[in-house]
Amino acid sequence: MANTGFTLWFTGLSGAGKSTLSEAIEKRLQQHGRNVEILDGDIVRTHLSKGLGFSREDRDTNIKRIAFVCSLLTRNGVVCISAAIAPYREARDWARHEIGNFVEVYVKCPIDVCRQRDVKGLYKLVDEGKLKGFTGVDDPYEEPEYPELIIETDKETLDESVTHILNKLVELGYLDPTYLEETADVR
């Protein structure tokens, strides 16, 4: 089990908590010596998917590229974390099929709370009419039907969410129970 690669696939609205959770989980896994790679939507779009926009076709292409990289890493024992919005069910299901060891986590948060958080100031731009085609506002977000886990970030703290995710990964057999023990911060 020690080196089983898997992909932790977060999906949810902008501001729901995908990047925050990715970094927290990465830290916990690295403390156990695991190789972890985060494919975050923002970073991917400046490199791997540079030039792609936000049409359905471009969003699907973006997700397929992320899934392809995840599949390569996963089969080599890496823990791969995808932190893109991934709004379309079909593309996520394609990723699941492509990758195999796939754990879909719906990072669920009401849009009003995401708007209040407005981590990147994007909701303000949307409200000012300066940003169109924004997921959850005037572009679709298709909720997962059968995610392995739902995390409601308006109802729990980051630490609680991290614990829920690690518990699920242990339950699914991707991590051994020692991962549930807090390790001293090694940074």
Ligand SMILES: Nc1ncnc2c1ncn2[C@@H]1O[C@H](COP(=O)(O)OP(=O)(O)OP(=O)(O)O)[C@@H](O)[C@H]1O
């Ligand atoms: N339980 C929780 N899990 C994760 N984030 C939380 C939680 N509770 C509150 N937050 C806060 O919610 C915000 C989430 O912002 P974050 O940038 O992670 O969202 P995102 O899903 O990556 O958005 P985007 O798609 O725009 O990149 C952060 O400010 C974080 O501190």
Ligand SMILES: [Mg+2]
């Ligand atoms: Mg993010």
